[in-house]
Amino acid sequence: MEMxxxxxxxxxxxCEASSLIQILLDIQSENRWLPKEALEKVAERLQVPLTRIQHIATFYxxxxLVPKGRHGIHVCLGTACHVRGAKRVLDAVKDLTNIKxxxxxxDLKFSLETVNCLGCCALGPVVEIDGKVYGNTAPAMIADVIKNYD
Amino acid sequence: MSNITLQIDGKEVSAKEGMTVLEAAQSVGIFIPTLCHHPSLEPYGACRLCLVELESRGRSRLVVSCIYPVEEGLVVKTRSEKVDRIRKMILELLLSHAPDAFDLQDLAEEYGADKYRFEKEPSFCVHCGLCVRYCAEVKQKKAIGFINRGTQREISFIPEIAAKECWNCKECFPLCPTEALQAAFVLTKALAFSSSSLEPSPAE
Known part of the structure; x- marks a missing residue:
């Protein structure tokens, strides 16, 4: 990311110190992660100690603080999704992307996360990719979906 | 400054407004065990060891004396069956993080705390915040801070600042009750100090 x-x-x-979290969120959404140089820049210009920025950036x-892929995959493992077989969907995603x-x-293509509920339990098992929600997923179906991302 | 009288362990104590219960007790030589308290730092209330039992208007409750301001007519008990029981539990929880911390051993013996009661979680840091607060409040260097949250919370140096400031300071080292701080410093030094900063230059 350019300084x-x-x-x-x-x-x-x-340049308000009270807007620290908003600034970090903006950098995060544009760059998908917070590079150290960017945090040092924010610390210097906002006159906020780097320890506090580090505290906040690791808290939420x-x-x-590490590079993220172009596409964020969120596999729901909440109770409803779990009983409908989210574990198998997750295993399929793990195999397809080769990441845990x-x-x-x-190649910074995918980042995989598990979440505990996306709030649409009737659609379980739910997978969210880049904000788009895929409901009633099955291992074979999610494989077709993931193929379309590059 | 008006004077406030309160009773601590049956003793009449007069205190100034704005003092904490802990300060009032210490001013008359009543001992309350503390871990995260340091006279030159702002009260923090992290370790909860200094909890005491208060009686006001017929009800009793437990408060942390290092951050509780004195009130007129308070009746404070620094040792009671309830206080001892909870202090023992707090000690056992702290000891599961740092089973061999020197500062905790005597207290553990006094309160009968079993350091093996809880499964060992050898993070060695008990999150007293002494190093973090000392660096920020007294030295104003802010070379060390907390990272992560909940059970993953730990102390972490900022290598760039630590490489510059810590060599000639290290004043936080004796404050650490568990020596987790020293370990964190050695780790930071090994992992993240650039080779040019590894030795302090003789001119300093």
């Missing part, structure tokens, strides 16, 4: 862009984001929030799951939950593949 000019980080500067622009900070300017957009008027929305932030990532919490990991990102080497």
């Amino acid at each position: 000019d862009r980080v500067d622009q984001i900070i300017d957009k929030h008027e 799951k929305a932030f990532s 939950p919490g990991e990102t593949d080497l």
Whole structure:
């Protein structure tokens, strides 16, 4: 990520220390992760200690300090999805992408996460990819879906 | 500054407004065990060891004395069956993180805490926050902070700041009740200090 862009984001929030989380969220959504240089820049311009930024960036799951893939796959393992076979769907996704939950593949294509409920239990097992929700998934069906992402 | 009188362990104590119960007790030489308390730092209330039983208006409740401000007519008990029982539990929980911490051994003996009661979780850090707060409040360097949350919470140095500031300071080292801090420093040094900063330059 270019530092000019980080500067622009900070300017957009008027360099307010109280907007720290918003600034981090903006960087996260544009860049998909928070590079160290960006955090140092934010710390310097907002006059916020780096320890606090580190604390916040590791506290919230929305932030990532490591690069994330272009597509985020969220497999729901909530109770309803679990009893409808989310485990097998997850295994299928793991095989297809060759990564485990919490990991990102080497060409930064996919990041895989498990979640505990997406709030649409009637559609279980649910998989969410880049914000698009796929309901009533089965291992074979999710394989077809994942093929369409590159 | 108006004077407030309260009773601690049956002793009349007069305290100034804004003092904490712990300070009032210490001013008359009543001992309350503490772990995360440090006189030059802001009260933090992390370790909960200093909890005491209060009686006001006929009801009794437990509060943490290091952050509880004195009130007129408070009746404080620093040792009671209830306080001892909970303090023992807190000690056992702390000991599951740091079973051999020196500061905890004597207290464990006094309260009969069994350090093997809970499964060992050898993180060694008990999250007292002394190092983090000392670095931020006294030294104003902010070289160390907490990361993650919940059961994963731990202390972490910022390598760039630590490589510059920590060599000639290390004042937080003796504060750590468990020596987890020293371990974290050694780890940071090994993993993240650049080779040029590994030795302090003789000119410093």
